[in-house]
Amino acid sequence: MTRSLDVSRDLYAHAKRFIAGGVSSDARRIVAGPSPSSTAGVPLYVDRAEGARLWDVDGNVYLDYVLGQGPALLGHCPPEVVEAVTAQVARGIVYSAQHAAEARVAERLCAMVPSAERVRFNTVGSEAAHAAWRLARGHTGRPKILKFEGHYHGWLDPVLYSVHPPVDAAGPADAPFAVPGTAGQPPAADLVIAPWNDLDALARLMERHRGEIAGVVAEPVLCNTGAIEPDPGYLRAVRELCDAHGSLLIFDEIITGFRLAPGGAQEYLGVTPDLSIFGKAMAGGMQVSALAGRAEVMDTISTGRVAHAGTFNSQPVGIAAAEATLRVLDERREEVYGTLYARGRALMEGLREAAAKAGVPMLVDGPGPVFQTYFTEAESVRDYRDFARTDRARMALLHAALLERGVNMVPRGLWFLSTAHTEADVAATVDAFGDALRTLPLG
Ligand SMILES: Cc1ncc(COP(=O)(O)O)c(C=O)c1O
Structure with a gap:
C-alpha cells in the first residue's frame, strides 16, 4: 500500500x-x-x-x-467562522486599535470560563504563556515559576524546559533537573521542575522554595505527553498548596480550553486557577490566544505595571473568528x-x-x-x-x-x-x- x-x-x-x-x-x-x-x-x-x-x-x-x-x-472551515472571517476581511484586516467585537468576545469568554474576570488577547499560545509567567512574577514580586516535567508551554526561552528530556539527563524523578529543550537557550533561571501527579514531591519542592514561587503552571490535563488526567483530587490539592504558599495557580488551557468543556479543563475538573491561557480551539483555526484571570491579578496589567503588548493583538479577523466560534460553542454546547x-x-x-x-x-x-x-x-x-x-x-x-x-x-x-x-x-x-x-x- x-x-x-x-x-x-x-x-x-x-x-x-x-x-x-x-x-x-x-x-x-x-x-x-x-x-x-x-x-x-x-x-x-x-x-x-x-x-x-x-x-x-x-x-x-x-x-x-x-x-x-x-x-x-x-x-x-465551519460555515459560521468562514462567513464571519470573510465579512471582516472586507472591513479591514488589521487596525492595531480598539473595535467593538473584542470586548464582546472577552465578555463571552468571561461568562464561559470560571476563572476569567478580565482578558487580554495575544496571537499564539507561546505569547500568552509568556504573558502569564511575567504577570505572575510581576504581581507577586517573587522570582520563581514551578512547572511540571512533560508539560509544554510553547517554544520561548524561559518556558522550553523539561518537556521531553532524555531521562538519563533529567535527574531524580521526585525533583527533576531543568533540562533545556534546544541549543541556544540561556541557562534556566528561577525555574523549579516538579513531577506531575506526585503531591508529596510538589509539597516538598514548594517548601524548599518557600516564599519564592510566583506561580505554579500546569496543563490541567497533560496533552503534550500522552493525554494524562490528574489523579482524583490532585489538582484540588495543588490549588490548596498554592493558596498556602501565596503562589498563583496558572492553567495552560491552550489545548484543553473549549475542548473539554465550554469552560475548559477548569470546568471539567472543577478546580479554578488564578490565571489561565487559551488559544487553539477558541477561534476556529485563526490565530488568537488569550490570557484570562482574576480581576485583582489582571489589574497589574491594567495599571501598566506589567507590560503586555503586540501589533496583532485582537486583530479583527481573528476576533471575528473567535466571536463566531465561541457563539457556537456556548449556544450549542x-x-x-x-x-x-x-x-x-x-x-x-x-x-x-x-x-x-x-x-x-x-x-x-x-x-x-x-x-x-x-x-x-x-x-x-x-x-x-x-x-x-x-x-x-x-x-x-x-x-x-x-x-x-x-x-x-x-x-x-x-x-x-x-x-x-x-x-x-x-x-x-x-x-x-x-x-x-x-x-x-x-x-
Ligand atoms: C499546552 C500548550 N501550551 C502552549 C502552546 C504554544 O502554543 P503556540 O504553538 O500557539 O505558540 C502549545 C502548543 O501546542 C500547547 O500545546
Whole structure:
C-alpha cells in the first residue's frame, strides 16, 4: 500500500532550497532514521481541508485527527467562522486599535470560563504563556515559576524546559533537573521542575522554595505527553498548596480550553486557577490566544505595571473568528460537547478492540475529545517518566502506516476529535487502525 506523492515530493524538494529544513515548524520536520515520521520521507502537503478531512496535493484524502494541532474543534472551515472571517476581511484586516467585537468576545469568554474576570488577547499560545509567567512574577514580586516535567508551554526561552528530556539527563524523578529543550537557550533561571501527579514531591519542592514561587503552571490535563488526567483530587490539592504558599495557580488551557468543556479543563475538573491561557480551539483555526484571570491579578496589567503588548493583538479577523466560534460553542454546547465526547469515546473503544484483536498491547487513554494511544503493557501512564517508557519509535511507525491508509493522527499518538467527525468516520478509522497495526514489525 503506497500513496502516490509525486507532487508533494517535488514541492518538498523545492521548499528545501529556500526554507530551512523545508518546513516552517519543527513539529512538521521529517526526521530521518529508523523511525521516520512518514514512510515516504515527505511531509504532508495539504491542498485543502473541509470538515473532518484533508486533501493533499496528490489527491490523497485523510481523515484528520490533527486538526491543525487542535484548533479545528468544529472541523475545518465551519460555515459560521468562514462567513464571519470573510465579512471582516472586507472591513479591514488589521487596525492595531480598539473595535467593538473584542470586548464582546472577552465578555463571552468571561461568562464561559470560571476563572476569567478580565482578558487580554495575544496571537499564539507561546505569547500568552509568556504573558502569564511575567504577570505572575510581576504581581507577586517573587522570582520563581514551578512547572511540571512533560508539560509544554510553547517554544520561548524561559518556558522550553523539561518537556521531553532524555531521562538519563533529567535527574531524580521526585525533583527533576531543568533540562533545556534546544541549543541556544540561556541557562534556566528561577525555574523549579516538579513531577506531575506526585503531591508529596510538589509539597516538598514548594517548601524548599518557600516564599519564592510566583506561580505554579500546569496543563490541567497533560496533552503534550500522552493525554494524562490528574489523579482524583490532585489538582484540588495543588490549588490548596498554592493558596498556602501565596503562589498563583496558572492553567495552560491552550489545548484543553473549549475542548473539554465550554469552560475548559477548569470546568471539567472543577478546580479554578488564578490565571489561565487559551488559544487553539477558541477561534476556529485563526490565530488568537488569550490570557484570562482574576480581576485583582489582571489589574497589574491594567495599571501598566506589567507590560503586555503586540501589533496583532485582537486583530479583527481573528476576533471575528473567535466571536463566531465561541457563539457556537456556548449556544450549542449540548450538541457540540455531546458529539465530541460520544465520537471520542467510541473511537477510543474501537481502537482498544482493534488492538486486542491484533494481539498488540496498547493503552488508549484520555478524556475523549482528545486522547492518546500508547504502545505499552502498563495499565496507566501518570507522568513523563511513565510516558518515556512507552514505545515511541513504534508509534512513529504506526503514524506512517496510518497515513498510508488515509488517517492523520498526531505523530506521537495523540488524537483530536471535532464535531465534524461522524460515526462512519470513526468506523473507517478503526478499520484502518487494525489494518495498520497488523503491518507493523513484531515489537
Ligand atoms: C499546552 C500548550 N501550551 C502552549 C502552546 C504554544 O502554543 P503556540 O504553538 O500557539 O505558540 C502549545 C502548543 O501546542 C500547547 O500545546
